[in-house]
Amino acid sequence: MFTGIIETLGEIQHIESDGGNIHYYIKSSISKDLKIDQSVSHDGVCLTVVGINEDIHQVTAIQETLIKSNLGNLKKGDIVNLERCTPANGRFDGHIVQGHVDxxxxxxxxxxxxxxxxxxxxxxxxxxxxxxxxxxxxxxxxxxxxxxxxxxxxxxxxxxxxxxxxxxxxxxxxxxxxxxxxxxxxxxxxxxxxxx
The missing domain is CATH 2.40.30.20 (Elongation Factor Tu (Ef-tu); domain 3)
Incomplete structure (x- = not known):
């Protein structure tokens, strides 16, 4: 669950195609603090962190996500909005955001x-x-x-x-x-x- 209050910006460092999936490597100020399996909103798309290397984290978008979102248009150097999921005891400043792009x-x-x-x-x-x-x-x-x-x-x-x-x-x-x-x-x- 997210609130739509953007935490920071990330920059696409590298993109890899893997069958119908795409792996994104993103540099940001919060990447080093993330954990594997953590949910993070990337331009409104909830993606799971699958790798971390210092200030760069990796996420994977599957075909269904690529069809419904603009992630397939991303290229190296593009900037994405990042938000970590809302803690249960956190302040709810935006509105209920699921991270499921329609x-x-x-x-x-x-x-x-x-x-x-x-x-x-x-x-x-x-x-x-x-x-x-x-x-x-x-x-x-x-x-x-x-x-x-x-x-x-x-x-x-x-x-x-x-x-x-x-x-x-x-x-x-x-x-x-x-x-x-x-x-x-x-x-x-x-x-x-x-x-x-």
């Missing part, structure tokens, strides 16, 4: 609002995934609040701190991001679809 979305607009930015993302409607204004959404693992909601797109406002401390600063129009919709909204949508 699908990807495309950045279609970035608007400078003199100090903050509004990012608009468009996604293919499927599986009854929805957003609501003032509701929660996870973009590349970041817990954000929806400010505009349409059937296949939404916008979020980004403060300077978030832009500086996450990889949203690297996002440009047409870039692909990972989306995890609010778990409560997903349950409500499922229940409503069963009533039809």
């Amino acid at each position: 699908q990807t979305a495309t950045c279609v607009n970035i608007k400078d609002q003199e100090g903050s930015y509004v990012f608009t993302f468009e996604y293919t409607p499927k599986h009854n995934n929805i957003t609501v204004e003032k509701g929660s959404i996870t973009v590349n693992g970041i817990s954000l609040t929806v400010i505009d909601s349409e059937p296949n797109r939404f916008s979020v406002a980004i403060i300077p701190y978030t832009l500086e401390h996450t990889n949203l600063s690297k996002i440009r129009i047409k870039d692909i991001v990972n989306i995890e919709f609010d778990i409560v909204g997903k349950y409500v949508a499922k229940i409503m679809s069963m009533r039809d």
